[in-house]
Amino acid sequence: MKRELTCISCPLGCQISVEMEDGNIISVTGNTCPRGERYARQEVLDPRRTVTSTVETEDSIHRRLPVKTVPEIPKDSIFPVMNEIRKQCVTPPVSIGDVIVHDIAGTGSDLVATGNLTE
Amino acid sequence: MRELVIIGGGAAGLSAAVSAYDSGIRDILIVERAPELGGILNQCIHNGFGLHTFNEELTGPEYAGRFITEVLERKIEYRLNAMVIDVQPHLVTYVSSEGIVTEETKAIILAMGCRERPRGALNTPGYRPAGIFSAGTAQRLMNIEGYKVGSRVVILGSGDIGLIMARRLTLEGAKVLAVAEIMPYSGGLKRNIVQCLDDYSIPLYLSHTVTEIRGKRRVEGVTIAKVDERRRPIPGTEMDFDCDTLLLSVGLLPENELSLKAGAALSPVTGGPVVDDTLSTDIDGVFAAGNVLHVHDLVDYVSEEAAIAGRNAASYILSGSHSEDKVKVIPGNGVRYTVPQYIKRNAGSVTIRFRVSDVFSNATIAVREGENVLKRIKKRVLAPGEMEKVALPGPQYNEEIGIEVEV
Ligand SMILES: Cc1cc2nc3c(=O)[nH]c(=O)nc-3n(C[C@H](O)[C@H](O)[C@H](O)COP(=O)(O)OP(=O)(O)OC[C@H]3O[C@@H](n4cnc5c(N)ncnc54)[C@H](O)[C@@H]3O)c2cc1C
Numbered sequence: 302m303k304r305e306l307t308c309i310s311c312p313l314g315c316q317i318s319v320e321m322e323d324g325n326i327i328s329v330t331g332n333t334c335p336r337g338e339r340y341a342r343q344e345v346l347d348p349r350r351t352v353t354s355t356v357e358t359e360d361s362i363h364r365r366l367p368v369k370t371v372p373e374i375p376k377d378s379i380f381p382v383m384n385e386i387r388k389q390c391v392t393p394p395v396s397i398g399d400v401i402v403h404d405i406a407g408t409g410s411d412l413v414a415t416g417n418l419t420e
Numbered sequence: 421m422r423e424l425v426i427i428g429g430g431a432a433g434l435s436a437a438v439s440a441y442d443s444g445i446r447d448i449l450i451v452e453r454a455p456e457l458g459g460i461l462n463q464c465i466h467n468g469f470g471l472h473t474f475n476e477e478l479t480g481p482e483y484a485g486r487f488i489t490e491v492l493e494r495k496i497e498y499r500l501n502a503m504v505i506d507v508q509p510h511l512v513t514y515v516s517s518e519g520i521v522t523e524e525t526k527a528i529i530l531a532m533g534c535r536e537r538p539r540g541a542l543n544t545p546g547y548r549p550a551g552i553f554s555a556g557t558a559q560r561l562m563n564i565e566g567y568k569v570g571s572r573v574v575i576l577g578s579g580d581i582g583l584i585m586a587r588r589l590t591l592e593g594a595k596v597l598a599v600a601e602i603m604p605y606s607g608g609l610k611r612n613i614v615q616c617l618d619d620y621s622i623p624l625y626l627s628h629t630v631t632e633i634r635g636k637r638r639v640e641g642v643t644i645a646k647v648d649e650r651r652r653p654i655p656g657t658e659m660d661f662d663c664d665t666l667l668l669s670v671g672l673l674p675e676n677e678l679s680l681k682a683g684a685a686l687s688p689v690t691g692g693p694v695v696d697d698t699l700s701t702d703i704d705g706v707f708a709a710g711n712v713l714h715v716h717d718l719v720d721y722v723s724e725e726a727a728i729a730g731r732n733a734a735s736y737i738l739s740g741s742h743s744e745d746k747v748k749v750i751p752g753n754g755v756r757y758t759v760p761q762y763i764k765r766n767a768g769s770v771t772i773r774f775r776v777s778d779v780f781s782n783a784t785i786a787v788r789e790g791e792n793v794l795k796r797i798k799k800r801v802l803a804p805g806e807m808e809k810v811a812l813p814g815p816q817y818n819e820e821i822g823i824e825v826e827v
């Protein structure tokens with residue numbers, strides 16, 4: 302099996318091909334430098350993303366509180382995590398860095414406030 | 421009389437305030453029309469800010485938070501819900517709940533940011549139904565006000581804000597059907613193409629534009645078509661999409677009504693004031709930084725640039741000197757504009773930021789003083805979407821500085 306990726310480690314944006322067999326990487330080609338290979342391996346074997354969104358608030362001048370997942374979650378957990386985010390409602394005070402949900406959707410990552418919430 | 425008034429409390433205004441303070445100025449006032457400091461960063465809840473400045477990936481509000489803390493720690497004065505309505509040399513007039521106030525000040529830093537190009541400037545035929553938003557407005561409605569913007573969405577323009585909104589809408593349950601870009605390349609960062617479009621299998625149609633908007637009260641559908649080299653739609657290439665929302669991500673314009681009132685010369689290319697290496701406009705004591713000067717895609721560069729303006733405003737306040745002895749910086753082949761446009765003859769080391777006018781690969785950036793080559797920098801890739809910079813060591817500049825792309 303072959304996977305085609307665009308390296309995002311620098312503006313050059315090399316097109317990288319990863320040859321796979323039984324879940325193992327056979328070859329990585331198309332990258333111009335070693336960073337590209339590192340990116341491609343991570344992206345094929347264990348792709349991760351930071352999810353950023355907002356949660357509902359009560360009793361605050363702010364209608365939404367911005368949040369993010371820390372550390373990055375597996376890419377295929379993005380929508381399960383969004384479902385959890387949608388259920389949250391927070392009240393002030395909240396400060397940047399406060400944990401809103403521990404171990405969100407069983408990812409091992411926390412949902413953390415990226416803004417302050419005042420009354 | 422005040423020493424320094426800063427107009428705008430976004431990334432640029434905050435950084436300028438901190439650096440002016442650290443250069444010895446104490447009597448500073450930031451005037452911000454919004455109810456909060458932070459500017460546009462407050463609505464940019466995605467991550468990717470601050471990699472250059474803090475070596476970590478922050479979201480917009482977190483990045484703003486770092487600088488707001490710095491401002492608060494220094495006890496720098498600021499006024500919220502205060503809108504500046506007039507700027508004259510050494511005079512700033514603003515309206516707030518206290519009424520109209522005019523501050524007399526030694527120096528002024530313009531940091532009003534930019535706004536989105538209105539749709540009026542785009543000649544899309546059809547009615548003007550509800551459901552058409554600029555991407556930044558949609559971003560504010562979703563992220564700050566908490567509204568749902570639409571369910572089935574087409575986005576015109578592949579600038580970063582449009583790409584970020586494609587992902588944001590998808591995460592919130594909307595279906596983004598297509599992103600159409602009139603140019604043969606995207607104006608957005610590669611990283612955003614991959615993580616905002618490819619991740620969610622959202623198609624990007626390059627060399628395409630919207631040719632029709634259907635629906636009378638609410639958008640019911642749009643048609644997009646391929647364009648030729650002269651950006652004219654090619655008949656027979658139309659594709660119809662049923663959608664309730666059209667987002668326009670078609671570029672930003674510096675917000676310079678006040679600069680014009682002050683009498684500052686504006687560059688027709690950047691839309692911002694013409695400045696020298698100290699980021700001084702051609703009006704004595706008036707400096708500019710951030711998106712009001714030229715549109716930035718990376719906030720880190722905004723903070724960097726604004727720190728330079730803050731430092732130079734401080735030395736202007738302390739020494740009162742204003743040198744008129746300058747050389748011109750000329751954008752040559754393949755270079756769309758430079759900031760600054762002038763360098764003082766005795767400026768010392770100077771950083772020039774610029775944008776190229778096309779995509780180039782394996783090109784060389786050549787910097788000349790008169791006929792003399794100062795620098796040649798090899799670049800594997802140059803794109804209009806990525807702001808470039810060159811550092812010149814100085815100490816003296818005697819002839820015009822030219823910057824061009826050699827292929
Ligand atoms: C919609 C949008 C989305 C963006 N998204 C990204 C992104 O995802 N990533 C990124 O790196 N960059 C993004 N940018 C670019 C971003 O603007 C810059 O990175 C940076 O935050 C700009 O800082 P600034 O201080 O120059 O402007 P702003 O943050 O716009 O600050 C200007 C401030 O001046 C105030 N102001 C304006 N006029 C007046 C007046 N007359 N009186 C008083 N106050 C006034 C405004 O209220 C505002 O707070 C985006 C820009 C826009 C417009």
Ligand code: SF4
Binds near residue numbers: 313315333336
């Ligand atoms: S492979 Fe290397 S050169 Fe190519 S895009 Fe990735 S980091 Fe850049």
